[in-house]
Amino acid sequence: MQEDAPAYPVGLRLQGRRVVVIGGGQVAQRRLPALVSAGADIVLVSPGVTPSVEAMATAGELRWEARPYRDGDLEGAWYALIASTDAAANAAASAEAEARRVWCVRSDDAEAATAWTPATGRTEGVTVAVLTGRDPRRSAAVRDAVVAGLRDGSLVAPQHRARTAGVALVGGGPGDPDLITVRGRRLLAEADVVIADRLGPRDLLDELPPHVEVIDAAKIPYGRAMAQEAINAALIEHAKAGKAVVRLKGGDPYVFGRGMEEAEALAEAGVAVTVVPGISSSISVPGAAGIPVTHRGVAHEFTVVSGHAAPDDPRSLVDWPALARLRGTLVLLMAVERIGAIADTLIAGGRPSDTPVAVVQEGTTAAQRRVDATLATVARAVADEGVRPPAVVVIGDVVTVARRG
DSSP states (O other): OOTTOOOOOOOOOOTTOEEEEEOOSHHHHHHHHHHHHTTOEEEEEOSOOOHHHHHHHHTTSSEEEOSOOOTTTTTTOSEEEEOOSOHHHHHHHHHHHHHHTOEEEESSOGGGOSOOOOEEEEETTEEEEEOOTTOHHHHHHHHHHHHHHHHHSSSOOOOOSOOOOEEEEEEOBSSOGGGSOHHHHHHHHHOSEEEEOTTSOGGGGGGSOTTSEEEEGGGSOOOGGGHHHHHHHHHHHHHHTTOEEEEEESBOTTSSSOHHHHHHHHHHTTOOEEEEOOOOHHHHHHHHTTOOSOBTTTBSOEEEEEOSSOTTOTTOOOOHHHHHHOOSEEEEESOGGGHHHHHHHHHHTTOOTTOEEEEEESTTSTTOEEEEEETTTHHHHHHHHTOOSSEEEEESGGGGHHHHO
């Protein structure tokens, strides 16, 4: 065989076919999940295995024969992975594979193998496999670049089969465009229409192709009482016109985002709906400001509360006196404009007036700023500092955890 002849790439269909793995160490542990995903009938031969490999055997994902390799183990195999620490056993298994014409990968000696394992990655039904000869690190780097591009939409590979029109409710995260999920970013890149909230990651909209119609949800014509109904109608209209629609929301669609109302309206109209969870500002914004919502020995619980209605507002569904008695962390969203009344209610309900409070405005963005106070002083601090929405309010001893070190 010509020494520098390139490998011939091919995809193996191993579902239901016998695959023999010799060795149960770290190499096998890394390679086995892909073989399991391929549906292979895996027989693993090794005196010992790692705990993770043993767990796979216990779960019935493979059959483990706890013994050394012996001649004949590759009978009936379609593919073999030789990855033991016994050089003599590896050589013998490799010779058997050659004699039986079984494609064989060797982790200890690539030149003695009849097949090489490419650096592989998978995303949304696409398998990327890269071979660069004797440079596995370059293979991995190329693989990672291609997969990342496909996932975040920066590498556009148009689908030539017909797409199913519908709506994706995408949680855009707290504001930093890097904090949207890879699936959300990919769906944005594939959208025909994007209906965006004010609190969504606006920077991502500038990256959309020019043919994508971007609609600001705040500018859809409606009266105050009809806001959500008008947005629902716009989603349904564009989806029924055969468009792939993304409803881009801040945070997570189901955390004070009216995502379920939209999903129900779309389902009732017969429109296919996909929900893509997002990183909620209730935990990400405090984290970005150096505040853990829970901390060992300080807070073992946290409660997320909407502050869009004041405690004395009959529309409020919050039991503020009960919240005042909790010892854990309180995270308030949409509460800046009513923080004075909320703080007074919590103090009246028994929460100490010197409880630490942090207000984080425009969290995770370049405009992020943090204002610290206590329950007794937070209303004045917010007014003096000119804090405006969007902002997240964190109440509890976790606010000062970082300063204790």
